[in-house]
Amino acid sequence: MKRKIALLLVIFFMKANLSFSQNRVDDLMKKMTLDEKIGQLNLLSPGGTITGTMQNTKVGKKIKNGEVGAIFGLKGVEIIKKYQRYAVDSTRLSIPLLVGLDVIHGHRTIFPIPLGSSCSWDMDLIKQSAQIAAKEATADGIMWTFSPMVDIARDPRWGRIAEGGGEDPFLGSAISRAMVEGYQGNKLDDSKTVAACVKHFAAYGAPEGGRDYATVDMSKVRLFNEYLPPYKAAVDAGVATIMTSFNVIDYVPASGNKELYIDILRKKWAFEGMVVTDYTAINEMIAHGLGDLKKVSQLSLKSGIDMDMIGEGFVKTIKESIENGALNESDVDRACRRILKLKEDLGLFDDPYRYLDETRQNEIMSQENRLFARKMASESFVLLKNEKQTLPISDSKKVALIGPLADSRRNMLGTWSVSGDHSKAVTVKEAFEAWLPKENLKYAKGANISDDPIFAKKVNAFGKEIVIDERSAEELINEAIEVANQSDVIVAVMGEAADMSGEASSLAHIGLQPSQTRLLNELKKLNKPIVMVLYNGRPMTLNWENENMDAILDVWFGGTEGANAIVDVISGKVNPSGKLTTSFPVHVGQVPVYHSMLNSGRPELGKYQKFKSNYLDIPNTPLFPFGYGLSYTTFEISKPVYSNTNLNAGNSISVSVDVKNTGNIAGAEVVQLYIRDLVGSISRPLKELKGFEKVFLEAGESKTVTFKIDEELLKFYNSKLNYQAEKGQFEIFIGNSSNNVTTQIIELK
Numbered sequence: 001m002k003r004k005i006a007l008l009l010v011i012f013f014m015k016a017n018l019s020f021s022q023n024r025v026d027d028l029m030k031k032m033t034l035d036e037k038i039g040q041l042n043l044l045s046p047g048g049t050i051t052g053t054m055q056n057t058k059v060g061k062k063i064k065n066g067e068v069g070a071i072f073g074l075k076g077v078e079i080i081k082k083y084q085r086y087a088v089d090s091t092r093l094s095i096p097l098l099v100g101l102d103v104i105h106g107h108r109t110i111f112p113i114p115l116g117s118s119c120s121w122d123m124d125l126i127k128q129s130a131q132i133a134a135k136e137a138t139a140d141g142i143m144w145t146f147s148p149m150v151d152i153a154r155d156p157r158w159g160r161i162a163e164g165g166g167e168d169p170f171l172g173s174a175i176s177r178a179m180v181e182g183y184q185g186n187k188l189d190d191s192k193t194v195a196a197c198v199k200h201f202a203a204y205g206a207p208e209g210g211r212d213y214a215t216v217d218m219s220k221v222r223l224f225n226e227y228l229p230p231y232k233a234a235v236d237a238g239v240a241t242i243m244t245s246f247n248v249i250d251y252v253p254a255s256g257n258k259e260l261y262i263d264i265l266r267k268k269w270a271f272e273g274m275v276v277t278d279y280t281a282i283n284e285m286i287a288h289g290l291g292d293l294k295k296v297s298q299l300s301l302k303s304g305i306d307m308d309m310i311g312e313g314f315v316k317t318i319k320e321s322i323e324n325g326a327l328n329e330s331d332v333d334r335a336c337r338r339i340l341k342l343k344e345d346l347g348l349f350d351d352p353y354r355y356l357d358e359t360r361q362n363e364i365m366s367q368e369n370r371l372f373a374r375k376m377a378s379e380s381f382v383l384l385k386n387e388k389q390t391l392p393i394s395d396s397k398k399v400a401l402i403g404p405l406a407d408s409r410r411n412m413l414g415t416w417s418v419s420g421d422h423s424k425a426v427t428v429k430e431a432f433e434a435w436l437p438k439e440n441l442k443y444a445k446g447a448n449i450s451d452d453p454i455f456a457k458k459v460n461a462f463g464k465e466i467v468i469d470e471r472s473a474e475e476l477i478n479e480a481i482e483v484a485n486q487s488d489v490i491v492a493v494m495g496e497a498a499d500m501s502g503e504a505s506s507l508a509h510i511g512l513q514p515s516q517t518r519l520l521n522e523l524k525k526l527n528k529p530i531v532m533v534l535y536n537g538r539p540m541t542l543n544w545e546n547e548n549m550d551a552i553l554d555v556w557f558g559g560t561e562g563a564n565a566i567v568d569v570i571s572g573k574v575n576p577s578g579k580l581t582t583s584f585p586v587h588v589g590q591v592p593v594y595h596s597m598l599n600s601g602r603p604e605l606g607k608y609q610k611f612k613s614n615y616l617d618i619p620n621t622p623l624f625p626f627g628y629g630l631s632y633t634t635f636e637i638s639k640p641v642y643s644n645t646n647l648n649a650g651n652s653i654s655v656s657v658d659v660k661n662t663g664n665i666a667g668a669e670v671v672q673l674y675i676r677d678l679v680g681s682i683s684r685p686l687k688e689l690k691g692f693e694k695v696f697l698e699a700g701e702s703k704t705v706t707f708k709i710d711e712e713l714l715k716f717y718n719s720k721l722n723y724q725a726e727k728g729q730f731e732i733f734i735g736n737s738s739n740n741v742t743t744q745i746i747e748l749k
């Protein structure tokens, strides 16, 4: 009885609280003029993050005039407080600003780029990274992050593949949930959590030709089954906001796309939060050919968009559109209410300065955060090759550390680390110096990242990432050979500059730059073991490297502590456990290549055949497939045991495997479950990831991993876009990589 009363009281207070906040928003709305409401819809940047040709001016003045509802691009309590004061002290209703920033893979302590951290397959770790980022960001005045980016990407030419979780919707959805939960915690008004913004809705990761911002065109079946799930997962996890994408869907730009924002997001998914455009995305609808600024702003507001980033289309045109009847004031009310609701949820009406606490500076870049970053970086690395146990390297060996990324602080953080301080990042050379006795380490640059000054200038838009040496290529190589000759093993730190991936960084050539291949060719002639440590923001073509290097460790961009993590793995202190989340093609001409492709009517059967779906010059399969990654130890996965091979609707079956660490050192394995729906009303993928578990095992230890298979897991969107499972046979695959599995047929009755 007592418990019941207590429960009723809790419900009563929750409801009372809800209606209190609702009332507060309603009361405010009643007091607001149309101009003030339109002002709330305006998101400007006083400087800082610039990702387009348009920039805002006189932001302070506009805030004081009540023309701005939110700002982004700033960091630091002092400066943000100054802007918050403009809103609180100088506007009629003192409505505080919402303050956002691109906190993407860490705030000041930078973690691995998202593509890297996805390779950890460790959702707790990913969630924790978002928690730490939120803590640092809020200590720095920020309450809203433009993350997670969950765009499924299968085209390594697209530079923004670096910012997401790879090619798979099931894994992508798990990451999306973990990030939202990490950023937002249980309460938005906790001053150590931030509101998240899932982006870019929708399907931004599939531009034609891999060229950023280009046309996206795909079937609805594909959109619903393969591209929408990670955004939906964020919505289900309670994400506060969503960002539009730059691309068209069915020839309509996302920021003016009613089907996406009203039919799917609001009606189907019941999303109640706020929608913000991407940078000038409304204005860009003019170039898309949808009309002038007035027209595209109308279209955008009518399509359910609430806030306009940078472009000022809403503030400049909405009032006139209402006056001439093209829009209703209720359209503005709807958007304004959502924005105010978010401010209320963040606790800004109780205290506009709650995220502006000068005493929290010690929470930023703490030793603890750096240690976490180091651990996370080492978990993101993927060991692609390790012949003759070249790795780990003992500290008694003489090491030649060579390569353009070995001593490059500017490239350690990776793309989209707007608050990262490069000077606080450790270089690979420094990490090696801290590890090896002085006499065992020699360094030479060996090559430039690229020798092409025109290319370098484009990549260096944010700073000197590609530094072309004054010495000639021959001189650099000769020095490297001299150093290598004095060593037992060569560690070649190669790859991309940080901004060779990321926004507006598409590439047609996704292999190493010629300057670097030339160096590796010369080093190879020395007949010494070579370990290639690869920095990259995308899958690269690595055929020659795979044939000629003894070991390849893919380290992505590991962030502030990435270099220390490299030493942890190279020295054997940490056993690598990352698995790829995007396939590495053998040739760029294979793109897209991914594990969940459909069969064709004329599938290739392992070797070239005329009148089959294959290439004359390259294989169909990628060089390194999805789910692949090596370890210093060996694992055995037992034959799966199924509780039943018949599945009745409403029931579930379980499948278990024992995973054993059969080597001499501790390590982690990612057990993966895939399905194939053998006969369906539409063609179904060859393999779809439907379960995974990462297990840590001491040497000799075994653990049982159990997956549950039920009807829900077998569902998909059919051609009528109904989400359902179809009765019949399914092939179930379990293994440690998408191409290393055992199979079993089950039947859904």
Ligand code: NOJ
Binding pocket: 049, 051, 102, 146, 199, 278, 279, 503
């Ligand atoms: C453009 C990018 O597409 C988006 O991801 C980012 O959040 C905004 N610029 C703001 O910087």
